[in-house]
Amino acid sequence: MLPIRLEIKNFLAYRSPDPVLFEGIHLACLTGANGAGKSSLLDAITWALWGKARTRRDDDLIHLGQAEMFVQLEFEQNGVRYQVIRRRKGGRSGSGALDLFALMDDGARNHLNEGSMRETQALIDRLLSLDYETFVHSAFLQQGKADAFSTKPPRERKQILADILALDRWSGYEDAARERTRALENEINGIGYVIQQLDDEIAQEGARRLELERAESAQIDAHERLQVADAALRKIEDAEDKLRAKQRERADVERHQAGYTADRDAVEAEIARLDKRIAEQQTVIDQRDQIEQGYTALQSAREDDTALAGKLMQITELDQQRASLAAQVEAARAALVGEIKALDAQISDKQRVIDAAQPDELAALENELERLDALDAQRDALQAEKS
Numbered sequence: 001m002l003p004i005r006l007e008i009k010n011f012l013a014y015r016s017p018d019p020v021l022f023e024g025i026h027l028a029c030l031t032g033a034n035g036a037g038k039s040s041l042l043d044a045i046t047w048a049l050w051g052k053a054r055t056r057r058d059d060d061l062i063h064l065g066q067a068e069m070f071v072q073l074e075f076e077q078n079g080v081r082y083q084v085i086r087r088r089k090g091g092r093s094g095s096g097a098l099d100l101f102a103l104m105d106d107g108a109r110n111h112l113n114e115g116s117m118r119e120t121q122a123l124i125d126r127l128l129s130l131d132y133e134t135f136v137h138s139a140f141l142q143q144g145k146a147d148a149f150s151t152k153p154p155r156e157r158k159q160i161l162a163d164i165l166a167l168d169r170w171s172g173y174e175d176a177a178r179e180r181t182r183a184l185e186n187e188i189n190g191i192g193y194v195i196q197q198l199d200d201e202i203a204q205e206g207a208r209r210l211e212l213e214r215a216e217s218a219q220i221d222a223h224e225r226l227q228v229a230d231a232a233l234r235k236i237e238d239a240e241d242k243l244r245a246k247q248r249e250r251a252d253v254e255r256h257q258a259g260y261t262a263d264r265d266a267v268e269a270e271i272a273r274l275d276k277r278i279a280e281q282q283t284v285i286d287q288r289d290q291i292e293q294g295y296t297a298l299q300s301a302r303e304d305d306t307a308l309a310g311k312l313m314q315i316t317e318l319d320q321q322r323a324s325l326a327a328q329v330e331a332a333r334a335a336l337v338g339e340i341k342a343l344d345a346q347i348s349d350k351q352r353v354i355d356a357a358q359p360d361e362l363a364a365l366e367n368e369l370e371r372l373d374a375l376d377a378q379r380d381a382l383q384a385e386k387s
Contacts, residue, residue, distance in 0.1 A: 001128050002076045003045060010069035011047075012040040012061055048073040048086050049124060050132035051098070059090045067091065074103070077127055083109065084124065100124060332382070340379060346372070 006020040014037060022028075030038040043053035047061065048071040055061055062069045070087040081103040088096045098117045102110040114120045125131050201208070 001049075001130070003073065004076060004081065005072075005074040006041065006044060006048075007072040008041075008044045008070075010063040010066040011044050011071055012063065013037040014040060015063055015066075044071045045073060046132060046135065047071055048084050049128065050135075051086060051096075051121065052132045058088050058096065059094055062088065062090045082112075082127065 003022045005022065008014050009016050013035070020041065030041070032038050039054070043061070047053045047058075051058070053061055068087065068089040070085065072083065072085045074081065074083045076082070083101040083103055085099045085101075086096070087098075088094065096117065098113075098120050100112045100120055100123065102112055104110060112120075112123065114123055
């Protein structure tokens with residue numbers, strides 16, 4: 001694992017320092033007074049990668065007076081560049097977060113997080129092939145713990161060395177070699193069994209040769225019989241082909257015959273239909289005189305109908321004239337009746353005058369009566385004319 005860039009905020013003695021760049025550095029020496037924060041930079045690396053540092057609690061790593069912190073570390077492992085970001089929020093409801101990214105050449109980030117922080121941490125351990133305990137007892141000696149490895153029990157020292165030297169990998173190789181050896185032994189045993197079978201077959205070579213000669217003789221005999229059977233089969237096949245050809249010819253003849261029968265039936269039906277039409281036309285011809293007489297009568301009736309239509313129009317016009325004259329007569333009658341009533345009223349008035357008049361006045365009234373009588377005569381003449 002090669003560190004490339006370290007960025008911290010509110011971690012131990014640091015608030016928000018400039019990022020630490022490791023690129024191009026092959027050997028570095030950190031100097032300063034006690035408490036200046038030299039070990040804090042290494043603690044930031046271990047806390048970012050494994051979530052562990054010298055303190056027992058993560059909240060003790062938060063800068064005094066601050067509520068949260070984070071560490072971001074970029075590193076290279078097996079030619080791939082990664083970025084790990086770990087965060088911590090302090091207090092009673094303290095919480096943490098862990099993110100792992102693979103950095104692409106074009107600047108893009110591929111998020112590699114697993115389902116939980118525990119699973120993501122396991123992924124980081126697999127990428128580094130190193131856990132925190134092995135790191136602090138091999139590549140990183142913490143302050144005041146230079147003899148930590150030597151004070152470990154033999155079993156733990158052995159495990160640490162095994163992790164450093166990747167002895168577990170060699171144990172895996174050993175197990176794989178054993179499995180491969182067993183597989184080869186099984187394969188050798190199988191080949192030996194096959195060789196034994198081949199030896200047994202070689203021992204039976206003479207008997208097999210005799211069986212081969214008998215089989216070849218039987219094959220020759222069978223081949224001759226097969227040729228005879230083939231010749232017979234060809235004859236049978238020729239006969240079957242001829243039979244099929246005759247059957248096809250018969251089917252064609254029957255199909256044509258059926259077509260001819262259908263055509264004949266259609267022609268006979270058409271002839272019957274034409275005979276029926278001829279008979280109907282002959283009946284019409286036989287009735288020619290009656291038809292001509294009926295046609296003449298029809299023409300005469302049409303002429304009479306035309307004459308009647310003209311007379312009907314004349315009658316209609318006369319009815320209209322009669323109605324008009326009747327209306328005029330009725331109007332004249334109403335006028336005469338009105339006039340008669342007026343004259344009757346005048347006569348009554350005159351009669352009353354006569355009854356009360358003097359002799360001279362009577363003569364005048366008589367003259368008036370004569371005029372009225374003349375008017376009555378005229379009225380009677382008009383009524384007679386109206387009737």
